[in-house]
Each structure stands twice: as structure tokens, then as C-alpha cells.
Amino acid sequence: MKPWRFEVFSKPGFPDVHGNKVLEDIRALGIDLVDAVTTAQVFLVEAPVDDAFAARIANELLADPVCEDVHTGRRPITEPQTTIIEVHLKSGVTDPVAQSVVTAIADMGAEATSVRTARQYVLQGTLDQAVIDVIAKRVLSNDCIEDCILGGSAEPPSPHLKPYALSLTHWPIRDLTDDQLMALSKEKDLFLTLIEMQTIQRYFQTQGREPTDVELESLAQTWSEHCVHKTLKSSVDMTHDGDTIHYDNLLKETVFKATQDLNKPWCISVFSDNAGVVEFDEDTAVCFKVETHNHPSALDPYGGAATGIGGVIRDPMGTGMGAKPVANTDVFCFGLPDKKLEEIPKGILHPKRIMKGVVSGVRDYGNRMGIPTVNGAVYFDDRYLGNPLVYCGNVGILDKNKCFKHQQSGNLIVVVGGRTGRDGIHGATFSSGEMTHEHESVFSHAVQIGNAITEKKTLDVLLQANAANLYESITDCGAGGLSSAIGEMGEALGADVDLDKVPLKYAGLSYTEIWISEAQERMVIAVKPENLKAVQAIFDAEDVESTVVGTFTDTKKLILRYQGQQVCDLDMEFLHDGVPKYSRQGVWQTPVLTEPTLAPKSDYTDDLKEILGSYNVASKEWVIRQYDHEVQGGSVIKPLTGVDNDGPSDAAVVRPKLDSNRAVAISCGMNPCYGDIDPYWMALAGIDEAIRNLICVGARPDRIALLDNFCWGNCHKPEVFGSLVRASQACYDGAMAFSAPFISGKDSLNNEFACEDGTTICIPPTLLISAMSLVDDARQCVTMDVKQAGNHIFVVGLTHDELGGSHYYKIHHEIGAHVPKVDLTLAPRLARKMYEAIGSGLVASCHDCSEGGLAVALAEMGFAGGLGLDVSLTGLPVSDDCQAVTSQLFSESNSRYVVEIEPDKADQFTHLMAGLPVACVGLVTQDAVLHITDAGNRTVVKADMVTLKEAWQAPLRW
């Protein structure tokens, strides 16, 4: 059947907003040969309908009657000097719009057998082939998932694929030499090491047979760094400045040990399920998980980030018996957005394009799921050029008595949600390796495309099925797809699966592809046979597909079949516990660094403006506003706050239960700059920052739960791994000091990029600390914007001479040596006292003092409140070594809070803080000017708040 072709485009007089945007992007590349861009949405519809019905589809469904025109067939394009480029999804890539159009045509009374959509761009201007190629590749399409078709007559390839004919494949390994084993691992993209290949070889020698392809693939996925975290669990010999320490299992003896030692009764399930679970109130628990989706986002920023958030949402959905997601978080690291195009190595997308794609990916998926994105951060450093980092988090709530799973043998294995396609093959193994300039073409199949609405529908019905107690266990299909989901659920039991029963998006998938596909939006539940009818009725009622694909058994074996033919027979024990143990070397040699000597100045206003305008400090409003941060109706403290709704909040607060004033506070802390000096203090600074962000809004200091996400370079290099060991040690010390257990964590290693010229770009050690705590009464929270002229400004905490890794040094192109440390005795005391002060209603506003130091914190509080501050450094609590004005203004010492107190509450506040480094340093003023004087009463900073705010807002106002 020849498809109907419909082209939908803006009517004359109505702006082509997409076309204008594309033109802007083309010009941003420095190409000024294009005069105009017009766009059309193309629909290719295969449906047995007559001309009249086709016209109805065109006019009633596809085109907006007010602002769009539609042409059936190809519309004549008569303007001279035009280039037509059509961008089609590669076959097999999910096309959500097409699926909706099929539904809509059915509502109109016809049946479409296939719908595809494409975007058409008509460029005006005299363009040669080279320019067209650049525009097509850099602006209009992404090679990984899309094909560009040039010209006005070329047709896209047929969407229909041939069915798969079973052909059982063995990959013989029993007689291979070590070299041949490694060659096989490489050829099949297994990313297995020699010792792992040898372990597998021995297993099959014992079994007396050769493995099938799907058996090796299952082992490769289950044993991938992404799934088992073998580096963090390895034994370590760590040499620190010549002294040696040994760990049998790094993770268990650092991060996880703190949780065990603290043994909090309110921790319900930690480091075991898909997310860490803690108590919320009498009936409810709250869970939190943060994941990274770095490699996919480097290749396809939009799809990679969308499936990053989509994937992490499924973690709470698959935690316990299933949580309801209530908040998202997102933290990104990119190369500098103003990098020149010609300085970008081959195989890497420009950081600005990556950032725009990532932000829209998280936006479109998170917003469609109806989950508010409430907290995050964005960091820039050129070492993230080849490996941008995309951290996505999700918080969910669940019944306290449904925090554990209980699948049993005899339960049916039911796949719920999206269909399985060829997308995301080898995602888990691919994300465990290093990126190279060839990755773009080699690993395009690892990119997954999401459909948020499928996931939302699946969520809706799963919550109903959970409420009706109709299933015994649930988990998500994440990295490793069905292989890891069913493999994990059946670990202690055994599982029998008929792969040909798995519903497919299209024909042609082999049994191995079905098993390891990482197609999105799929969940697996275990259902008692007697409940199957009831649970499927719930799914059917809302058009969500559910399919029985097998049974959990008691054989402790993983059996896979395709059309009756057995294709896999693995012992669960070998699959899950067979991975050999590693030992690693770590080295940390304290670097010899010196403090720079910068000439003193009499006025630091310009330095302050430059720091406010540096990308890491600058306002992220452009990002934040694109996220719905209020859906679900629980917003208490929004990410942007203050009199004009544009000041930077310290932490987000949401009420997950609308009839209760109890709330969850969510924050993060991260500072890769300090890692260049010492990753130990970097990690502690992250923990301290995340915690003081929570404290600033009024959250409880005794219910703080932490999450760790390590993103590191190649940990086979002892000095890289040594820095990770340092950071892990800090996690233990910080968690113990603050009595704040880690409840979940994840790592992404090998974040290095091999350039064509042989050089390597390695990310700086990057540890994200996410934190969550409780707020007993949301109405007690405070924000960071100053409230009233005449109020007193206090600084709580001690300022040290700690400019190492600071933004002040950064704008002067220095690193320095004195990295901010954390006083592990004082910091928790300050946090507790601040909580008391806020809880007693003494505090009008409170802001965390971090990047950019005191001067930046004061400026932010002032312009957020639309008022001024008059501050003297005379009484500032400082350490003995901190006499220089620059240190007092810009030092990034930890554990400091800037606090606004009404005059009649000042005595009470001072009394409460007795014995701690606290001082009143100034007043809130009506005149909206920031005025700071030094100990000699000389003005060192003076600027009106409008200027400071503009410096802070301008850089990322895109």
C-alpha cells in the first residue's frame, strides 16, 4: 500500500516558530548563507481510506484549522535556491506521535496499518553540499537515530522489516587461548575482561558444552560495571603519600559501613532495592534514587537525557511493591558553552547543543510524566567536553508495609508497558567502557528513545494494581533489559521464559536481541496465576499491554526458550555470584600546590560581578523554568524564590501528601573544582553543602539521608582510582559526623574520551551528593531572600583562608592550595542549632554560603529580596589566618550560613547560638545596594542590586 503523504505547515501570517529557531541555530554555527527556514511536519499514513476520508484526516486531525495549512502529497516548492531536507527516524526508532495518530484515526473510524512522521526543512539561500551537510548533521538531525533525506522527491525506506527465523547460535569458547578470548569479548562488544572470560570458559568446560550467544550476552550484562559495580566492590591496596591501607571491599568498608554503623531505625531498605527507602510518617515511606545517563546523552543529548529521567523514574516505580514518583532532580556537567566550534574534537557534539538537548530531553519526559523537577545544578568545565554528565534523580512515596517484594516459585512473569524493540542494545556494557571518536557510529544502537506517555500510563495502572494487592513483586527493565529484570527477580528462585511471547514493536528481532534490548517503559511483575485475570483487567481498561512471558521456578536456573527451542540454561548462582573478585591499586600523592599571590585592590566590586557571571554561579533560570516544578500540587519551596520569583533556593520542599503539612526537603552538593586539590575534601564539601542546603530551608538534621553518585575516569589507573578511594573515605567520615546514612548510590566509571589524535579527555573526579530530609510542618520553612529593611544580618560559621579551588581564584586562572575543609565536630553542631533557630521562628531568611563565598551569598539574598545589605567585615567570625579581605569576601569555607533576623529576635538568636562562631555583620537596607566595608571601615564592594542581578542573570539567559 502506498502511504498517504500529508504535509502540515504554518499558514501565511502565522510565525513558523520552529523554523525561526532552526535559523537561529544555523546562524549560531557561524553560517550566514541561509536567508530563511520554513518547516513542515510530514505524516506518512498507510490506511485503506478514500480521498474524502484522507481529506478529513488532513483537515480535522493533522492540521490546526486556525494557524496551519495541510497539503496532501508533496506541496510544490517554487522559490528559487531552496534546499529541501527531510529528517526521518531510522527504522525501529520509537515514534510516539505516530502511535497517537494511529489511535486518533481509529477514533475517526478507520484503521491505519502504519504511520510515520518526519520533519521537513526548506532552506532558502545558495548553499553548497558541504554547508548542507553541516546543517543537516549539526542542527537538523542526529545520526544516531535519524536519517536525512535530501531533495523533494526521495522517499524514505520502507518501514516493514522481515520476520526473524530462528537460528540458534553458539559462540565456542572452551578451546580458545587467552588472546582469542579477549578477541571474542571485543568483537562481540561484551566488555568482559580476561579473567572474566576465563571464568566463563571454565564454567562451560565444566558444563561440557559451548555457550550460546544469549548466554554470553546475559553474563556480560549481569557482570557489567554498570550492573555490579565491580570496581567499587573490589579489594584495594591504597597507597596514600607512601602509607598503605588495604580494603577487602571498598564500598562495604566506606560508604555502606557508615550506614551500618549508624543503624538508623528509620532506614527501611538501603542499598538493596532499586532506590533507598526511609520512613516518612506513620503509614508512608519515601524513597530516592539518582542515576547517571552519561554515555547515551553524549551521543544523543535529547534521547539520552529523556531516557535518563525516564529510567530513574522507573526505579522508585520498581522499589518495594512500587512507589509513586513525587519529585525529580537533575544535575548536569558540560563543557563551556561558549567554546569555539573548531576547538571541538571529532566525534563530540558542541557543549551548547548537548546542553540544549539534555535540558529539553529532561523537560519533555519529566513534564509529560507529571512529576515536578524541583532541584538540580549545572556545572561547566572543559574536561566534560567528551563526557557530559547527566544525573537524574527521583523521589517516590510508598506504603510503609509494602517496602519489600515476595515473589515465589509458580508466580507468572508478566511484562507490562512498552513493547520491545531493537533500541538500547548493549547499553549496560557500552556505558561501562570508554568513549572514543568512533562511538557515534559504533554504538548508535545503544541509544534508547523514550515515550513518556507509555510510562505514565503504565504508572497509572500499576498504582491501581498495587493498591488492589494483585502482584507479588515488581522491578523495572533498566540497563540489561529483561535480562537483568528477570535475572534479578529470579535470582533466588529460577526462571523459565519463552522469548517469543515478548511483544515486539516490529518484526525481525532475534531471541538475543529480545532478551537484552533496553527498550524503555517496561516493568516486570510477578503475579499469582489466580490474580492474572484481575490484574490484566486493570491494564486493559487503560490500554496498557501486559503479557505473560514465563514463570518463576524453584530450579535456581535461568531457562530461555524461543519457539520451544531452549536457547539458554544458566545457573542463577553462576550468573549472579560467579563474577570474579578484583583487586585494584589506588595511589594518592598529595599534590604540591602553592597559593597564588594576587595584588590587593581597594575595591572588589568587579571581581564580585565576574564571579556572579561565571557559568557555574550564574542563574540557571533558563533551565529551571522549562521544568514544571509545581505539578502534583505539593510545592512548598520552589527552585526560584524571592520577590520576583528568580532568586536561587537552597533546597526544594514538597508535600507529597496533599492533606498533610509534612514535607520532604531535597538538595544536592557537588564541587569538582576542589577535587583538583584533594578529592577527600571535595567529597566532604559536597556532603556539607547538601546538608546545609537542607538546613537552610528548615529541614530536620536528624533525618538526613544521603545518596552518592561517583563519576570518575579510568579507574584502572591507580592515581585515578586513588582519588576515588579518598572520596569514599570522606563519605564514611562525613556520614558518621552528621549522623546521616547513605541509602543508595551508583557509579559511572571510565568517563574518558579517546580523541582521534590519540589524546584523552578525562573528566575531573565528580561526586554528586544528593540529600533528603523531613520537614515536620511545611509552614515553618524559610527561603533565602531577605524580607525587611532594618533586619539584622548574621553570619553563622567560621570563615577560613580557604580560597583553594574557589571561584575567586578561577576568574584569575588560579587553583591555589588551601581547599575548604570541614570541621566534623563543629559542622553538625551548627546545623542542629540552625535547625532550632528556624524551628523556633527566629529566622526571616537563611542562605547557604558556598560557591563565590560570602560576597556572592549576600548579593543573592539581596537581589532575591529586592532590598540592599550594608555589611561590615569587622565582626565576621574568622580563623586567625583569615585576615585578607579577599579571603573574607570570597573564601568558600564550608558550614556557613547567612541569616536574616528581625531586630527584636536578635538577642534570642544570639543567646541560642552562644559558644558558636556567630556574629551580626550588618543590616538589610531599603536602597537595594550591596555595600561591604572592611575592618578599617573602607568600602570594598559597592554596587546596586540591579547591576549585580544582571551580571548573574545575563550569561545563561538564552
Add this chain to the structure above:
Amino acid sequence: MAQPKAIVLRAAGINCDNETSHALDLAGAQVDRVHINQLIGQPSMLDQYQILVFPGGFSYGDDVSAGKILANQVIHHLHDTIRAFLDRGNLVLGICNGFQVLVKTGILPGFDTRQSHVTITYNDSDKFEDRWVYLKPQSDHCVFLEPGRTLYLPVAHGEGKVVPTDDAVLTRLQSDHLVAFSYVDKDGEPGPYPINPNGSVLGIAGLTDSTGRVLGLMPHPERHIHATHHPHWTRGAGPSECDGMTIFNNAVTYVKGHL
């Protein structure tokens, strides 16, 4: 009369149904959340309700255009049912995506349901934005409104620009008082972006029909029903009856008094 009953319609991608139900519950209605498949299967179930709400979200992913696929479903399966529901004197409220659905079905502005006179299209900024806006009530007969009370509510959408087909339609919207709300600044004056967050013609933020018993609006009243919703609540701001509650309270009060 007995306690007013409200039905909040769910569909694939609708995601504001919970908090909208909560708001109606606070206003004193008895609320049921019902999936559209269920209503299509049994249209007569609408008989027991007096308030029908199309809540916000991304029905069917906003594929083709915002609200379009759900509107298509309503047109082909529920058109007569909803018409009869309205003819009985009942109320219909569409919020954000629900407003888009009401416009794309022709239920709003309701001149002649078989023809589209108005659409809602991409924001001038071409991106989704979440921000708070001031809304001035403009219509004299819309039962959901409180004349003279400017509301402060958040918008969160990428396609919220209200566009009439031509000047004649625009004139009629004004002369028939069908513009329910328009975007203004905090002093009540119209202005450019971001006061008007999406470039709507005349700053139209919401529409009603000739009966005044249908309201569609882009901003989210259900997101301003608790004291801590107001973005300046830590600055002591916010009236005792939260702005968003007025819309739900007025609807419930109307039903109690008239039906």
C-alpha cells in the same frame, strides 16, 4: 441540593487529576476520577454529575498538537453527551491541557461546535515555561469568576498562545464577554512577555461560552489552594482564601444554588 458531584476525567498523559480532585474536595464537592475509556463505554454515568473537569497534563503526549488527540476522541465519542450535560445547566472546567481540549473540540468559545474559531498554539518563546502570572477577570457572566478579583496563579505550558481566526472572531469574543481572564501585571495592566507569558492575542488567558457555565484557562488554579503554594508565602504574602480556590468554590456554590 445534595453535595455537588464532580467528575475529573483521566486519559493517557493527563497528570493533574489528583490535585484537581483535591481542590474540588476542599471546595465541598464529591469527586470521582474517571478514565475516559470508562466514560466512553458508559456515557450515561455523566448523568449523576454536575461538574465535569478536564484537568491538566499532556494527553497523548500533546502529539500532533496540544490536546488534539483527546479532543478528537471527545468529538467522536462524547460530543452529544457533553452537549446534553451542558444543556442540563451543568458546569465544565478545562485547565491547561483541558482548556486546549475544550478549544480544539469547539466547546469553547462555543459559537458553532462544528467550526474552529480559536486555537491554542506554541508560545512565542517556543518553549515550555513554568511561571506565576496575574489574571484579571474580564467576563461579566462566567459563574467561575469573582468580578474584580485579580488572581495570582502559575502557568506551566509550551502551547498556551490563544489565537482567533480573524478580527471578526476577536471582536465577538470581546463584545460577547467570552474572554474570561487576561494576563496583566500586578497593578492590573496588560503588558508584554513575561506579563503575557505566551504571546496570546489580547493577553487572553481563559475563555468562557455564552452560558458562562464553561471555563477554560491556561493557568493552574489547583496549584494555588494551600498557603504554602503562593511563591511569596515566606514573605507573608497570600490572601486567606487562596486565589485558586475561588474558582472551585464558585463552581460548587453555583451548583448548590442553581441545580
